[in-house]
Amino acid sequence: MTEGRTAEAKRWRWGQAAALLVGLGILVWWILSKMTWRSFLIQALNGLSFGAVLFFLASGFTLIFGLMRITNLAHGGFYLVGAYIGISMMALVGNFLLALVVAAVAVMFLGLFTERILLRPIRGMEKPEVLLTIGLTFVLGDVSLAIWGGDPTPVPIPQVLTGPLTFGSFAYPRYRLFVLACAIVVGAVLFYVDRKTRIGAIVRAGVDDREIVAALGINIQAVFTGVFMFGAFLAGFAGVIGGGFLSVLPGQDFEILLFALVVVILGGLGSLPGAVLGATLVGLIDSFGKALVPELAFFTIFAPMALILVVRPQGLLGRAG
Amino acid sequence: MLKRLSLTARVKLVLLAGAIAVGIALPYMVPQFFVGLATLALILGLFSMSIDLLGGYAGLVTLGQAGIAAAAGYGVGYMANRVGAGHLTQILVGLALGLLVSAIFGAMAMRADGVYFMMITLAQGMIVWGLSMRLTHITGAENGLTGIIRPPVIGLYWQFYWFVLGVVLLCSLALYVVVHSPFGSAVRGLRESEARMRMLGYNTALQKFYVFMVAGFFATLSGILLVYLNQFISPSAAHLTASALGVLQAILGGLGTLVGPMIGSFILVAFQNVVSQYLERWPTLMGLTFIVVILFAQKGIVGAVSKSWYAWLRRRGRDEELSEVARQEGPVALESSESA
Numbered sequence: 001m002t003e004g005r006t007a008e009a010k011r012w013r014w015g016q017a018a019a020l021l022v023g024l025g026i027l028v029w030w031i032l033s034k035m036t037w038r039s040f041l042i043q044a045l046n047g048l049s050f051g052a053v054l055f056f057l058a059s060g061f062t063l064i065f066g067l068m069r070i071t072n073l074a075h076g077g078f079y080l081v082g083a084y085i086g087i088s089m090m091a092l093v094g095n096f097l098l099a100l101v102v103a104a105v106a107v108m109f110l111g112l113f114t115e116r117i118l119l120r121p122i123r124g125m126e127k128p129e130v131l132l133t134i135g136l137t138f139v140l141g142d143v144s145l146a147i148w149g150g151d152p153t154p155v156p157i158p159q160v161l162t163g164p165l166t167f168g169s170f171a172y173p174r175y176r177l178f179v180l181a182c183a184i185v186v187g188a189v190l191f192y193v194d195r196k197t198r199i200g201a202i203v204r205a206g207v208d209d210r211e212i213v214a215a216l217g218i219n220i221q222a223v224f225t226g227v228f229m230f231g232a233f234l235a236g237f238a239g240v241i242g243g244g245f246l247s248v249l250p251g252q253d254f255e256i257l258l259f260a261l262v263v264v265i266l267g268g269l270g271s272l273p274g275a276v277l278g279a280t281l282v283g284l285i286d287s288f289g290k291a292l293v294p295e296l297a298f299f300t301i302f303a304p305m306a307l308i309l310v311v312r313p314q315g316l317l318g319r320a321g
Numbered sequence: 322m323l324k325r326l327s328l329t330a331r332v333k334l335v336l337l338a339g340a341i342a343v344g345i346a347l348p349y350m351v352p353q354f355f356v357g358l359a360t361l362a363l364i365l366g367l368f369s370m371s372i373d374l375l376g377g378y379a380g381l382v383t384l385g386q387a388g389i390a391a392a393a394g395y396g397v398g399y400m401a402n403r404v405g406a407g408h409l410t411q412i413l414v415g416l417a418l419g420l421l422v423s424a425i426f427g428a429m430a431m432r433a434d435g436v437y438f439m440m441i442t443l444a445q446g447m448i449v450w451g452l453s454m455r456l457t458h459i460t461g462a463e464n465g466l467t468g469i470i471r472p473p474v475i476g477l478y479w480q481f482y483w484f485v486l487g488v489v490l491l492c493s494l495a496l497y498v499v500v501h502s503p504f505g506s507a508v509r510g511l512r513e514s515e516a517r518m519r520m521l522g523y524n525t526a527l528q529k530f531y532v533f534m535v536a537g538f539f540a541t542l543s544g545i546l547l548v549y550l551n552q553f554i555s556p557s558a559a560h561l562t563a564s565a566l567g568v569l570q571a572i573l574g575g576l577g578t579l580v581g582p583m584i585g586s587f588i589l590v591a592f593q594n595v596v597s598q599y600l601e602r603w604p605t606l607m608g609l610t611f612i613v614v615i616l617f618a619q620k621g622i623v624g625a626v627s628k629s630w631y632a633w634l635r636r637r638g639r640d641e642e643l644s645e646v647a648r649q650e651g652p653v654a655l656e657s658s659e660s661a
Binding site for chain 1 (some may be wrong): 352382384425428429430432433435436437439440441442443444445447448451452454455456560561562567568569572602603604605607608609611612615616619655
């Protein structure tokens with residue numbers, strides 16, 4: 001690429017960013033003309049906390065795809081199973097932290113089974129892998145229905161996290177703030193591991209070129225399994241955390257999967273920053289959409305997805321090709 | 322004239338003629354319940370064929386085709402239930418809505434391929450599902466739309482069966498013409514190597530859009546037929562479960578063949594009916610079937626049959642016949658040679 005073209009590309013990028021900012025400004029101004037500052041803040045926090053749950057899901061999904069090119073559509077099923085195990089653990093021992101860990105670890109082993117037993121024979125065949133994970137989702141959803149029944153139930157949350165937190169005259173549910181804090185911590189850890197540690201370097205190198213990483217004497221198969229298990233862990237984690245404020249019910253596996261897919265399509269498949277951006281956007285769009293145009297709840301996430309696919313098919317932060 | 326055809330072609334023709342004859346005679350042979358099941362299987366087979374055109378011929382596996390069929394069904398249902406319009410209007414609105422949704426979805430997905438295409442179409446189909454759950458005043462949400470009555474000419478179950486049979490045969494013929502046309506070759510080229518097609522000067526995105534529209538048209542027809550069969554439509558018609566069932570039918574029968582989806586459809590409809598008499602866990606069984614088919618039988622039933630036919634011919638030492646069979650299009654694996 002020549003010097004001139006690089007500069008031009010840079011200018012083009014700045015232009016895009018400026019257009020995006022102006023558009024966002026107009027949008028915020030329009031929303032504020034429709035609601036008070038207080039309800040704006042509440043909706044924004046609602047959106048961000050939902051986005052936090054989507055981030056747990058989408059980051060695992062995107063990591064698995066980025067490294068192994070496996071599109072694990074069973075991620076929604078993992079979420080649901082995690083949430084149900086969380087409910088059972090709460091009924092059994094009543095300790096939220098323990099329930100969280102047990103559910104996440106159980107789903108992690110479900111991930112191990114999926115990767116080692118089910119997906120191994122068709123490794124590298126991308127479309128069969130996708131279809132197999134869909135079949136797995138049906139099984140997980142239906143077996144959950146058989147075990148836990150069809151009534152919507154929330155994951156019980158501990159006493160400390162119930163009730164609102166008040167700042168002066170502004171009150172907001174503690175639990176949702178806790179979810180948001182969790183996402184920030186998990187996100188920070190993920191970025192640190194990804195950018196600063198040896199294992200992160202191996203994963204990033206694996207994303208770029210699996211064969212070379214294997215040739216360097218690294219057991220790439222073990223890395224694959226590890227990342228898949230970690231993604232499943234995050235999905236189970238998301239199930240318990242999300243189940244605390246989104247009720248758990250049959251069919252939610254597909255609904256949450258839809259949101260996670262829109263997140264990665266918007267943010268860019270295989271990109272961790274893309275998952276952050278996509279989850280934030282989808283959470284906010286969904287929340288404000290429900291508040292402003294409740295009838296069009298699903299259309300509000302569909303429209304931006306359509307726009308992105310036409311203007312920038314690789315997603316906002318995805319790499320072309 | 323028959324003599325000049327190869328043995329394989331003759332066997333195929335006889336089987337096809339036999340199947341059509343049984344199809345026509347069916348209402349005389351079995352009770353109403355089974356005719357109803359056969360109608361359902363025919364409609365789902367047509368739906369599955371539209372998926373196969375994309376997944377088997379173009380190499381673009383769609384997971385949202387039920388969204389298109391359901392949109393058409395909702396068009397019919399809305400006109401019947403909420404507007405009270407005549408049958409012609411119902412059908413025209415259903416067609417228009419199905420094609421409109423196909424065009425929007427096609428335009429969104431035409432630059433994608435592989436798993437990205439699957440994800441996009443999955444999201445599209447589920448958004449139709451989500452919208453039909455929320456737009457209560459149009460779709461009736463989970464209660465769905467009732468009061469959709471068939472036109473009087475095809476009102477009785479056997480009349481409707483024959484009508485569906487006729488439509489499905491015509492559609493199969495049309496699809497046969499499509500896949501054997503130059504356009505069909507270009508579509509298969511997309512499956513084999515999109516990059517090379519682009520090198521040859523094809524606008525591959527536009528090709529994908531066209532084939533998406535053709536598939537969308539047949540999905541639309543199946544959606545209209547289905548809503549007249551059930552005389553009811555609810556959001557589950559658009560759900561991923563419906564789309565995935567269509568994909569499973571196509572793979573189970575044999576992807577990349579026109580007869581495969583129909584065979585898969587009859588088997589799964591029969592299987593589902595037998596199973597649901599004994600236990601309620603159909604989704605589990607469907608999921609397990611999915612897993613087993615993907616792991617062990619990606620070329621489906623047609624693949625297995627043509628393999629043993631090939632072996633039989635070889636044992637008989639019919640060499641010129643063998644080369645004839647080898648030249649013909651068999652079922653294709655899900656993964657094209659390029660991306661594997």
